[in-house]
Amino acid sequence: MSNTVPEGAYPLMDKALQNGPLNCVICGVGGQGNVLASRLIADMLLAKNEHVKTAETIGMAQRGGSVMSHVRGGHPQSPLVPRGTANVMIAFEPGEAVRCIDFLAPDGLIVVNTRATQSPSAALERSSYDGTDALAWLEELPTATVLKVDGDAICKQVGSPRVLNIVLLAAAVKTGAIGCTREALEDAIRGRVKERFHAMNLKAIDLVFGA
Amino acid sequence: MxxxxxxxxxxxxxxxxxxxxxxxxxxxxxxxxxxxxxxxxxxxxxxxxxxxxxxxxxxxxxxxxxxxxxxxxxxxxxxxxxxxxxxxxxxxxxxxxxxxxxxxxxxxxxxxxxxxxxxxxxxxxxxxxxxxxxxxxxxxxxxxxxxxxxxxxxxxxxxxxxxxxxxxxxxxxxxxxxxxxxxxxxxxxxxxxxxxxxxxxxxxxxxxxxxxxxxxxxFPRTSYENHGKVERRATQMAEDFAESYHPNRIEMSGKRRAYNDPSWQNLGKASDAASFGVACGGISYHYVREALERLGADVPIMKVSTPYPFPVKMAQSFLNMCDEILVVEELDPVIERELVSLCGQDYLKRTIHGKLDGTLPYAGEQSVENVTKVLAGLLGIPAEQAAFTSAGDLATAPKPAIPARPPVLCAGCPHRASFYAVKKAVGKRPAVFCGDIGCYTLGNAAPLDMVDTCVCMGADITIAQGIKTVDPEKIVFSFIGDSTFFASGITGVINAVYNRHDIIICVLDNSTTAMTGMQPHPGTGHTMMGVDGSAVSIPAIFDALGVDNVTVNPLDAEAAQAAVRDAIEKTGVRAIIFKSPCVNISKPLHPPVVINQETCIGCHKCIDQIGCPGIIIRDGRVEIDETLCFGCQLCRSICPTGAIEKGEE
Known part of the structure; x- marks a missing residue:
C-alpha cells in the first residue's frame, strides 16, 4: 500500500503557511512514538526558519491511553491546535483518528495507519473492534481527504514495530502536506534520533518513497 | 545567540x-x-x-x-x-x-x-x-x-x-x-x-x-519585625514590577508598552474599542491573542506576569482605560479579585467579567475556543465568526463506536501481579484496599478494582489505620510504591507501630519512580550526580521498626499469594514487599507467551481477571499482542486449560 502514497498531491501545509499558522495533530496510543513524530515535524519547520510550537501528552495519560500531539508552524500563539483547524492529522490507528476528528479542518488530510490497536477495556467488553468501521467512516467524510497507510506491512519489512511513527510521517511528507522534503525528514532524524537507530528509520523512509 | x-x-x-x-x-x-x-x-x-x-x-x-x-x-x-x-x-x-x-x-x-x-x-x-x-x-x-x-x-x-x-x-x-x-x-x-x-x-x-x-x-521577636519588613518588601516589589518589569505590560494593536508610556494617555476616550479590554496571564495570554486575531478584534490587553505582588499601578492605568474588562486566567480568579478589589479601593464603577460572575468556568483549562466564544459574545461579533467547524461536523453518518482508552498498567507490570495476588488471597473476605499516588493508582481500573482510597503521598498507610480502628471487621491493606514510601510513607509506619494499629502494608517496589519517567530514589542508590551511593533497604527499615515483613516476587503467583495469606493470619503491623523491576527499566524475562488455539476454550478468564493490554480479542479469538507482551507469565497461572504456553526461548 505504501506505493499508493501520491507524491506531492496535497500541498496543504504550504498553502496554510501563507495564510497563518499551519497546524498538525498526531494521535495514537501511548508508547507508539507520538512525541518523537511531533518533535521531528517541529525540527523540519524550524530548519525552514518557521516559528514553531508543540504540545504533547506526557505523564499519567501516556500509559496505554489515548495520546495526542499538536505541532504548529507559522506564527502560532497557542501551542494547542484549536478545533477544526488542523491541516493534517497523522493517526497511528483508525479509532484514534475518529476520536480526534474535531481537530481536523473541513478540508484537512488524514494520514491513517490501517491496523487497529486493541484496548484492554474493549477486550473486557468482548468488543471485536478492528478499525474497519472507523476507516469506513473516515472515508465517507464529505470534505476531508483520507490516505490509508498499511504501516504494519512496512514495519515488518524493516523488522521493527518501532518505526511506525516514521512510516506515517514519511507518508505525510511524501504527499507534500507537511511542506517539507524527504531530505528534511532524514536530516531531522539524524539530528534527533540516536545513531544506532538511523538505519532502520531511513529504511522505513525508503520503503514509503519506494526507493 | x-x-x-x-x-x-x-x-x-x-x-x-x-x-x-x-x-x-x-x-x-x-x-x-x-x-x-x-x-x-x-x-x-x-x-x-x-x-x-x-x-x-x-x-x-x-x-x-x-x-x-x-x-x-x-x-x-x-x-x-x-x-x-x-x-x-x-x-x-x-x-x-x-x-x-x-x-x-x-x-x-x-x-x-x-x-x-x-x-x-x-x-x-x-x-x-x-x-x-x-x-x-x-x-x-x-x-x-x-x-x-x-x-x-x-x-x-x-x-x-x-x-x-x-x-x-x-x-x-x-x-x-x-x-x-x-x-x-x-x-x-x-x-x-x-x-x-x-x-x-x-x-x-x-x-x-x-x-x-x-x-x-x-524567634517570635524577630518574626514580628520581619513580618513588617515582608509587607513593606511586597509593596515595594509591586511598585517595581509595575514600573520596570517588562513582561508586565499593556498592549494594543500589536504594540507593547509599559503602562506608564505617555502614548496610552486618553486612549479610553479616543477610541471606542478601548472601552473594552482583556486582562490575562500565563498561557491564557496566548489564547486571548489568538482569539482576538481570529475575530479580527483589536482591544487592549493587560498581561500580568507577576500575579503576586500584584502590579497595582499598571492595573490602575488599565482600569482607567477600560469600562469593561474580561479576565482570562486558569485556576483561581487571582487577577480578577485584584481588579475587583482595586475598583472598590479607587471608587471605580467598572464591569469585570471572569470566573466570579460566571462568564468563564472555575474548573478546567481555558482554550482558544472558549475564549473566542466569550469574546465574540461580549464584543457583539456574530457567533458564526466564532465557530470552529471541523471535518467531523460535516460528517453525514453517525460516528462509529470506538473503544475507550484510559491509561492502564503496562503489559508485564509487576503491580498487576501484586494486586492480583492480594485479590486472590483475600477472596470473599471483607477487606479495604487503601491506595496511593503513582502508577499503581491505575490498579483502581476494572478488572483489578483494587484501590478504594487515594488522597496524597503516603496517606494509604495512615488512612488504613483510621479505617481499621473504626471498622475492625475488615482486613485493611495499604499499597504504596517504593519512591512514595521514602517520600512520605515511613512516618505513617512509625505511627502504626507506636499506636499498635492492625494493618497489612504492601510495598510495590519496582526499583524506580515510574509514573514520572523512571527517576532514581533512595532505594536505588543511583544519584543525579552519576555516583552510585548507598541504597536504602526497605526491609531493613521495617526490621528496625520491628515490623514483621517478607519480600516476595509478585510474578511468582503462588509464592505471592502464600505471602498474603500468611499476613492475613497475623495481626499488628506487617508488611509484604512485592519486589520486581518496572518493565520500562528491565528487559523481558521471557519471549511473548503463545495461545494454543486448540486448547483455548474461550473462557476469557485471562482477560477478565487481570486486564493485561497484551491479551486481545481478534476475530473472536483470544490472542497475544506480541509487540506488547513482556513474557511475565502471570496469565499462564490463570488459564484453566493451560492454553497459554511459554513462547520459544
Whole structure:
C-alpha cells in the first residue's frame, strides 16, 4: 500500500503557511512514538526558519491511553491546535483518528495507519473492534481527504514495530502536506534520533518513497 | 545567540544553568520533572543536582545552599508545595543570601494531579513573589530574572509554569545549547559586570555559611519585625514590577508598552474599542491573542506576569482605560479579585467579567475556543465568526463506536501481579484496599478494582489505620510504591507501630519512580550526580521498626499469594514487599507467551481477571499482542486449560 502514497498531491501545509499558522495533530496510543513524530515535524519547520510550537501528552495519560500531539508552524500563539483547524492529522490507528476528528479542518488530510490497536477495556467488553468501521467512516467524510497507510506491512519489512511513527510521517511528507522534503525528514532524524537507530528509520523512509 | 526548540521545562533548566545555579534539588512530579533533568544533563559537575526524598527535604537543603552563598533551585509540582510549605512560610520571613527559586508547576485540568490548586494564591499566602511565564521563551528569561529578584529583595521567588507551558515546545533564543553550555561560562551572566573581580569570585566560590543568629534563627521577636519588613518588601516589589518589569505590560494593536508610556494617555476616550479590554496571564495570554486575531478584534490587553505582588499601578492605568474588562486566567480568579478589589479601593464603577460572575468556568483549562466564544459574545461579533467547524461536523453518518482508552498498567507490570495476588488471597473476605499516588493508582481500573482510597503521598498507610480502628471487621491493606514510601510513607509506619494499629502494608517496589519517567530514589542508590551511593533497604527499615515483613516476587503467583495469606493470619503491623523491576527499566524475562488455539476454550478468564493490554480479542479469538507482551507469565497461572504456553526461548 505504501506505493499508493501520491507524491506531492496535497500541498496543504504550504498553502496554510501563507495564510497563518499551519497546524498538525498526531494521535495514537501511548508508547507508539507520538512525541518523537511531533518533535521531528517541529525540527523540519524550524530548519525552514518557521516559528514553531508543540504540545504533547506526557505523564499519567501516556500509559496505554489515548495520546495526542499538536505541532504548529507559522506564527502560532497557542501551542494547542484549536478545533477544526488542523491541516493534517497523522493517526497511528483508525479509532484514534475518529476520536480526534474535531481537530481536523473541513478540508484537512488524514494520514491513517490501517491496523487497529486493541484496548484492554474493549477486550473486557468482548468488543471485536478492528478499525474497519472507523476507516469506513473516515472515508465517507464529505470534505476531508483520507490516505490509508498499511504501516504494519512496512514495519515488518524493516523488522521493527518501532518505526511506525516514521512510516506515517514519511507518508505525510511524501504527499507534500507537511511542506517539507524527504531530505528534511532524514536530516531531522539524524539530528534527533540516536545513531544506532538511523538505519532502520531511513529504511522505513525508503520503503514509503519506494526507493 | 542560538535558536532552539525547547520544552518550557527545558528552557527553565537551561535558564537556571545560565543564571549560574549551583544547587538544584527537587522531587519528581508531572508536569515539573524535566526541569531538574535538564540541569542534570547540562551539568559539568560544578552544580549539585539531586532528587531529594521529598519536596520538604529539597527546599530545606536548598535553603542551606542559599544561606551559604550558592544560587539554589528547587523543583516540584503544585501538590509538592503543600509538602514544602512548612519551610517556605518561614523562609519568606527570614529571606535568602544567594538567590533561591522554586519552580512550582501547576496543572489546570487537572491532567495528572489530585487538585487544581493555584500556586499564585500560595504565593500571596506565603508572601513570596510569583512569576508566571506564558511561553518557553519567557521561561528561559524569567528563571534568570527570578534569581536576580530573589537576591535584590532577599526573598525566595516562585516561578509558576502550568502544564501547557511546561510540556509545550517553542523556539527559544539562548546563549547556547545543552551541549555547549558549560556552567563556568554560564556564570558570566549578561546583567553582571564581568570586570568587577569580586563578582566572579563571589559566584564561582560561594562565601560559605556565616554565623548570624539574629538572621538565620527564627524567634517570635524577630518574626514580628520581619513580618513588617515582608509587607513593606511586597509593596515595594509591586511598585517595581509595575514600573520596570517588562513582561508586565499593556498592549494594543500589536504594540507593547509599559503602562506608564505617555502614548496610552486618553486612549479610553479616543477610541471606542478601548472601552473594552482583556486582562490575562500565563498561557491564557496566548489564547486571548489568538482569539482576538481570529475575530479580527483589536482591544487592549493587560498581561500580568507577576500575579503576586500584584502590579497595582499598571492595573490602575488599565482600569482607567477600560469600562469593561474580561479576565482570562486558569485556576483561581487571582487577577480578577485584584481588579475587583482595586475598583472598590479607587471608587471605580467598572464591569469585570471572569470566573466570579460566571462568564468563564472555575474548573478546567481555558482554550482558544472558549475564549473566542466569550469574546465574540461580549464584543457583539456574530457567533458564526466564532465557530470552529471541523471535518467531523460535516460528517453525514453517525460516528462509529470506538473503544475507550484510559491509561492502564503496562503489559508485564509487576503491580498487576501484586494486586492480583492480594485479590486472590483475600477472596470473599471483607477487606479495604487503601491506595496511593503513582502508577499503581491505575490498579483502581476494572478488572483489578483494587484501590478504594487515594488522597496524597503516603496517606494509604495512615488512612488504613483510621479505617481499621473504626471498622475492625475488615482486613485493611495499604499499597504504596517504593519512591512514595521514602517520600512520605515511613512516618505513617512509625505511627502504626507506636499506636499498635492492625494493618497489612504492601510495598510495590519496582526499583524506580515510574509514573514520572523512571527517576532514581533512595532505594536505588543511583544519584543525579552519576555516583552510585548507598541504597536504602526497605526491609531493613521495617526490621528496625520491628515490623514483621517478607519480600516476595509478585510474578511468582503462588509464592505471592502464600505471602498474603500468611499476613492475613497475623495481626499488628506487617508488611509484604512485592519486589520486581518496572518493565520500562528491565528487559523481558521471557519471549511473548503463545495461545494454543486448540486448547483455548474461550473462557476469557485471562482477560477478565487481570486486564493485561497484551491479551486481545481478534476475530473472536483470544490472542497475544506480541509487540506488547513482556513474557511475565502471570496469565499462564490463570488459564484453566493451560492454553497459554511459554513462547520459544
Amino acid at each position: 542560538t535558536i532552539h526548540l525547547y520544552m518550557g521545562n527545558e528552557a527553565i533548566g537551561m535558564g537556571a544553568v545560565h543564571a549560574g545555579v549551583r544547587f538544584v534539588a527537587g522531587y519528581p512530579g508531572t508536569p515539573s520533572t524535566e526541569v531538574l533533568e535538564t540541569v542534570a544533563k547540562a551539568n559539568d559537575g560544578s552544580i549539585h543536582v539531586e532528587w531529594s526524598t521529598n519536596e520538604k527535604a529539597a527546599l530545606e537543603a536548598a535553603i542551606g545552599a542559599s544561606w551559604s552563598g550558592a544560587r539554589a533551585l528547587v523543583t516540584m509540582k503544585q501538590v509538592g508545595l503543600n509538602v514544602a510549605s512548612d519551610p517556605l512560610m518561614t523562609l519568606s520571613y527570614i529571606g535568602v543570601k544567594a538567590g533561591l527559586v522554586l519552580v512550582v508547576a501547576d496543572d489546570p485540568g487537572p491532567i495528572s494531579s489530585q487538585t487544581e490548586q493555584d500556586t499564585r494564591s500560595f504565593g500571596k499566602f506565603s508572601k513570596v513573589p510569583v512569576l508566571d511565564p506564558s511561553s518557553s521563551g519567557e521561561c528561559y528569561g524569567m528563571i534568570q530574572d527570578a534569581f536576580e529578584i530573589s537576591e535584590k529583595y532577599s526573598t525566595p521567588v516562585i516561578l509558576r509554569p502550568t502544564t501547557r507551558i511546561c510540556h509545550a515546545c517553542g523556539t527559544v533564543k539562548t546563549r547556547g545549547g545543552i551541549a555547549d553550555c558549560a556552567p563556568a561560562e554560564a556564570f558570566k551572566h549578561a546583567d553582571v559586570d564581568e570586570n568587577d573581580p569580586s563578582w566572579d569570585e563571589g559566584r564561582t566560590k560561594p562565601e560559605g555559611f556565616v554565623r548570624d543568629t539574629l538572621r538565620w534563627v527564627v
